[in-house]
Amino acid sequence: MRTAIGAAFAGFLTSAAWAQDARPEIDRAVELLLTKQAEDGSWGRESVFGADVNIRASITLICLQALEAAPGLDDRRRAAIEKGRGFALKFSSDRPERPSYQMYDFSFYSGLYALPYFANLARTEKKHAADVERFLETVRVNQRQAGGYSYTWRSREADSYESFASALVALSLQEAKRHGVRIEPELYDRCVASIERSRLKDGFFGYHIVEGVPRGSYSGNGSLALEGSLVRSLVCEYTLVTAGKSDRGRLKKAVDDFFRHREELEKVRKKDARTHQGDFDNAPYYYLFGHYFSALAFPLLDRETRELHSPALLKLMREIREEDGSWFDSRITGSSYGTAMGLLTLLRLVPAEY
Numbered sequence: 001m002r003t004a005i006g007a008a009f010a011g012f013l014t015s016a017a018w019a020q021d022a023r024p025e026i027d028r029a030v031e032l033l034l035t036k037q038a039e040d041g042s043w044g045r046e047s048v049f050g051a052d053v054n055i056r057a058s059i060t061l062i063c064l065q066a067l068e069a070a071p072g073l074d075d076r077r078r079a080a081i082e083k084g085r086g087f088a089l090k091f092s093s094d095r096p097e098r099p100s101y102q103m104y105d106f107s108f109y110s111g112l113y114a115l116p117y118f119a120n121l122a123r124t125e126k127k128h129a130a131d132v133e134r135f136l137e138t139v140r141v142n143q144r145q146a147g148g149y150s151y152t153w154r155s156r157e158a159d160s161y162e163s164f165a166s167a168l169v170a171l172s173l174q175e176a177k178r179h180g181v182r183i184e185p186e187l188y189d190r191c192v193a194s195i196e197r198s199r200l201k202d203g204f205f206g207y208h209i210v211e212g213v214p215r216g217s218y219s220g221n222g223s224l225a226l227e228g229s230l231v232r233s234l235v236c237e238y239t240l241v242t243a244g245k246s247d248r249g250r251l252k253k254a255v256d257d258f259f260r261h262r263e264e265l266e267k268v269r270k271k272d273a274r275t276h277q278g279d280f281d282n283a284p285y286y287y288l289f290g291h292y293f294s295a296l297a298f299p300l301l302d303r304e305t306r307e308l309h310s311p312a313l314l315k316l317m318r319e320i321r322e323e324d325g326s327w328f329d330s331r332i333t334g335s336s337y338g339t340a341m342g343l344l345t346l347l348r349l350v351p352a353e354y
Contacts, residue, residue: 022350023071025318028325029343030070033063034080036336041087047334048272052100053091057110059337060084061092061117066340069347085121088114089131093138099153108149111138112168116175123179132181139169140187146197147190148209152218160210163198164232166191167239174242192243195236203253204229205236207281217283220276226257227264228280231290234258238297252305255297258290259309265290269320272331284330288341291317295348314349317342 037043044050044059064084067077092114095107115135122128142149148161149169170191177183198205198214204226206214216222226233237254240246268278269287276283295313298306320342322328327342328335 022346025321025325026070026343026346026350027072029327029339029346030067030072030077032324032326032339033067033336033343034077036339037063037080037084041083041085042091043084043336043340044334047337048332049101049104049106050334052104052106053094054096054100054106054110057088057092057094058106058113059334059340060088061110061113062344063336063340064088064117066343066347069344088117093135095138095141103153104151105142105153106151108138108142108165108169109151111135111142112149112172115139115172115181116179119176119179119181132176136176136181136183139173143187143190144194146194146209146212148194148198149191150208158210159212160208161194162208163195163205163214164207164235166194166198167232167235170195170239170243192240192245195240196245198236200224202226203250204233204257207232217276217281219274220281220283223279223281225280227261228282230258230261230265230282231286231293234290234293234297238293238300241300248300248302251297252301255294255301255305255309258294259312269329275332283332285333287329288327288333288338288345292341292345292348295345298348310349314346317346317349 033043038045042056042060043063044056047055047059049055064081067081088110091110093107093111096105099105115132115138118128118135119132122132144150144161145159146161148163148166150161151165170188173183173188173191177188194209197212198209200206200214206224207217207229208215214224216224216228234254237246237251241248241251264278264280264282265287268282268284271277271284275285291313294309298310317327320327326335326339328338330338
């Protein structure tokens with residue numbers, strides 16, 4: 001069974017055992033990503049927050065992972081990848097002097113995606129060693145008092161953070177360490193501990209954790225119901241398992257819960273009236289994110305669970321494609337992000353064996 005540690009950055013781990021009938025779908029998604037690249041090398045300008053360079057750098061790094069993970073790498077794709085790397089190097093981890101869109105600081109997002117990506121490159125291209133240290137410093141300076149991470153400016157100096165954001169940082173640090181980056185134990189351990197404290201007594205996870213108390217979303221109705229925590233609970237449990245702080249039984253429950261209540265996410269897909277909506281505060285931009293993490297979790301689960309959910313997920317990913325072959329879940333994230341996340345999910349499901 002393949003290791004899943006660091007698999008949030010699946011471009012490094014994808015198998016080459018392709019199912020033949022999926023190859024045209026994969027090639028179409030790759031072509032779409034190539035046509036969506038901007039002249040400056042970035043992807044993501046069409047997203048609601050696309051004017052923010054950190055958001056574009058984050059989406060660019062996700063698109064790079066997808067392009068590198070897909071089979072059939074040719075000169076045209078190599079040129080696009082090189083151009084995208086240039087944008088990511090220039091703009092990842094730019095920490096703003098004032099909040100974006102009145103309340104956000106997205107710099108840690110681009111930093112956490114850039115850290116493992118360029119750490120991998122630095123193993124053969126030593127020129128990136130200084131870049132890796134720069135991205136690691138972004139992770140350091142963005143850590144909150146309680147050890148977690150937040151995208152909200154108002155909590156920059158406060159004792160508050162988001163559970164899923166902290167989980168992404170922990171995965172980034174895991175992957176960077178796997179590529180030979182020295183990570184201070186305290187930095188990583190405090191981050192993982194913050195995720196553990198996000199778990200509620202019922203087993204699922206809060207969204208915002210304020211002064212040690214898990215809460216729902218700021219911009220929704222504050223729901224702490226299981227149905228509203230499907231994605232963050234899956235991401236957090238997956239991260240804790242890879243960190244050795246949870247077990248596969250809990251991860252199996254998170255995956256089963258995700259598919260049992262997945263229709264709640266379906267209700268809000270492509271609905272951008274506000275960020276968190278519906279009875280359980282679900283946001284449309286977690287749709288593809290959640291399905292991707294369910295695919296990442298499969299290798300850690302028993303065969304029965306994999307065989308139950310994997311074919312259904314593959315069928316769904318094919319059914320929800322747009323007419324042009326792309327994926328899209330929200331204007332907030334945009335079509336470049338959607339296509340890259342859809343492609344990465346498909347690539348995790350196509351290999352014949354785990």
